Amino acid sequence: AGGIPIIRPLKECLCGNRINRVMGIINGTTNYILTAMSQGGKEFAEALAEAQRLGYAEPDPTADIEGLDAARKIAILASIAFNSRITYPDVYVEGITKITSYDIQYAEELGYRVKLLGIAKGTEEEVEVRVHPVLIPSSHPLASVYNEFNAIFVQGDAVGETMFYGKGAGELPTASAVVGDIISAARNIQNGTPGRIGCTCFKNKRIKHISEVESKFYIRISVSDRPGVLASIAGVFGNSSVSLASVIQKRLEGNLAEVVLITHKVREANLRDALAIIEGLSVVAEVGSVIRVEGSEE
Numbered sequence: 001a002g003g004i005p006i007i008r009p010l011k012e013c014l015c016g017n018r019i020n021r022v023m024g025i026i027n028g029t030t031n032y033i034l035t036a037m038s039q040g041g042k043e044f045a046e047a048l049a050e051a052q053r054l055g056y057a058e059p060d061p062t063a064d065i066e067g068l069d070a071a072r073k074i075a076i077l078a079s080i081a082f083n084s085r086i087t088y089p090d091v092y093v094e095g096i097t098k099i100t101s102y103d104i105q106y107a108e109e110l111g112y113r114v115k116l117l118g119i120a121k122g123t124e125e126e127v128e129v130r131v132h133p134v135l136i137p138s139s140h141p142l143a144s145v146y147n148e149f150n151a152i153f154v155q156g157d158a159v160g161e162t163m164f165y166g167k168g169a170g171e172l173p174t175a176s177a178v179v180g181d182i183i184s185a186a187r188n189i190q191n192g193t194p195g196r197i198g199c200t201c202f203k204n205k206r207i208k209h210i211s212e213v214e215s216k217f218y219i220r221i222s223v224s225d226r227p228g229v230l231a232s233i234a235g236v237f238g239n240s241s242v243s244l245a246s247v248i249q250k251r252l253e254g255n256l257a258e259v260v261l262i263t264h265k266v267r268e269a270n271l272r273d274a275l276a277i278i279e280g281l282s283v284v285a286e287v288g289s290v291i292r293v294e295g296s297e298e
Contacts, residue, residue, distance in 0.1 A: 009164065021154070033065070041101065066093070066095035067116060074091060084201055099133055107291075113136055116133050119294065128208035137295055141163055148168060149165065216263055216264060221233070222253075222284070224256065225255055
């Protein structure tokens, strides 16, 4: 993640811990774009163009904005943290291209900020690894990481919660990490050693499928502005064992009302089953956004 030293701390400094979770902002480009959208009031396309002009985004930004770069990074971090081989195809990935200024605004009104996070959680038997936008409470340390900066939040059984912070985009932060690796390799050659610590992936843990993961969700839906609509939607959610924590009506556009829902923690498969039915209701014009909520206790 740019110039942040995290590989060696995970392999060496924190090796006396059982790591429970690694969660972080590990792509500076997307964090710059989301910051421009939240603090500058820009739409996604405008924020992306600004990031490209400043050199934070490539001419072809696909790897960044679709979450692919972050997915590769969290696969490496999860492999080290949980001592089990995790590769890029194992990571569930969503990018930030569907995030709108309305999502940013509504999240802040609800006490959250929108961030693209790499998330890895592990037990003795299995690991879940994913990259996607999240709503994170404004009080969480990661919520205050802006612009091209990255931060990685690590939770261990002995050390508790730690966070590594620094620039994640730009030529010098990237060069800092590359030159550090070159010097480390040169020292190993000089001393006739292949490196003190090699691969630490000696376990073969099961990868938890995204459909099994439990999360809270933010959902933005455009519906017909008439009586009984919310009851219909709530009924579908209830039949799929999805419990709603809050329902808030936002703006009106003609005969359509925009509704924002926050769920309690729910199994992903149950939520997707409910949304498939809701999208087919005649009173529903569009399911605009579905964003997971992290870092918030039930």
